[in-house]
Amino acid sequence: MSTLLMRLAAPLQAWGTRSRFVYRHTEIAPTKSGVIGMLAAARGLRRTDPLTELLGLDFxxxxxxxxxxxxxxxxxxxxxxxxxxxxxxxxxxxxxxFLAAVCGPRDLLDSLAAALNRPHFPVYLGRRSCPPAGHLNLGVHDGDLTAHLRTWPWQASPHHQRRHHAPTVRLEILRDARPDETITEPSHDEPLSFDPAHRQHAWRRVVRLHTDITNPRAKPLQDHDPMEVLEG
Known part of the structure; x- marks a missing residue:
């Protein structure tokens, strides 16, 4: 199996799994249905087209x-x-x-990576008012997505990295649970159909993990003695 990595960054993002009447919420991280929908749009699938190839991807x-x-x-x-x-x-x-990843057959992921570079339909991060900032595609890589999410360099902005003085940061990972794993929580964002007349989502099993990543812009705080100016 191979993994397609994506950097999802923008001034605004919105990843909803629930909306009631005039309230449109967002989750704290990209949803599987939102990312699969983005990839489907890049590849040229319309909302009424079946998602057959994309349904088996791990996220x-x-x-x-x-x-x-x-x-x-x-x-x-x-x-x-x-x-x-x-x-x-x-x-x-x-x-x-965010660093997002989908895992599946290499040929499928290569085609999705090419579509991100030259999308058929405009791509956005959850809503049409949220276009991405910068390049989305970080390439297709051999191996399981968990290993890449645990080790890939920190994707925060330089300003955000400089605000953290520690040499490493602890980051949270949310991914699809394997059949033999105890889930951390369920999420109702497994896409089955984006057809406006018959939109369908199923529950998926989610696991929360943590990983420690090197901060390339860490600057340890210098020791300061307020009395040193009085010495000598």
């Missing part, structure tokens, strides 16, 4: 830069402008960065 994500959850208020009007629609509350992740 994982590492939270490299958590960002901050923010709320936006949005209003809309009918097409003729005569009536206003209810005020909606939309939640986003601001200034976040």
């Amino acid at each position: 994982g994500v590492r939270i490299d830069q958590p960002g901050q959850r923010i709320r936006d208020f949005q209003v809309a009007r009918t097409l003729d402008g005569s009536d206003s629609m209810p005020l909606s509350f939309r939640y986003y992740l601001a200034d976040a960065a």
Whole structure:
């Protein structure tokens, strides 16, 4: 098996698994349905097309830069402008960065990587108002996704890295559970169909892990003696 790695970073991201009426929430990390939908769009699949090839991919994500959850208020009007629609509350992740991975057959992942480089449809990070910042595709690599999520260099912004003085940082990983593993939590974001008339998602088994990653911009704090100016 091989693994396709992606850096998901942008001023705003939104990864929802639940929305009720005028409230549009976001999770703290990219969802499997959101990332699979992004790959499907890059490859040119329409919402009504079957997801046959993509359904068997394993998924994982590492939270490299958590960002901050923010709320936006949005209003809309009918097409003729005569009536206003209810005020909606939309939640986003601001200034976040993630390392996402999908694992599967090499030929399929190579085609997905090529599609990310030249997407058929525009790709975005959860919502159309959230285009990615920078290059998404980090390449296809041999091996299991867990090993890559545990060892791949830290994808946080340089500014965020400089704020951490320790030589290593502990990052959280969320990935699909193997059949023999005890799950940490379930998540209702296993995509089955994106057809607007018959959208379907199933529950998936999720495991939470942690890994220690080197901080390339660590600068240890210098010892400071406030009395040294009085010496001599």
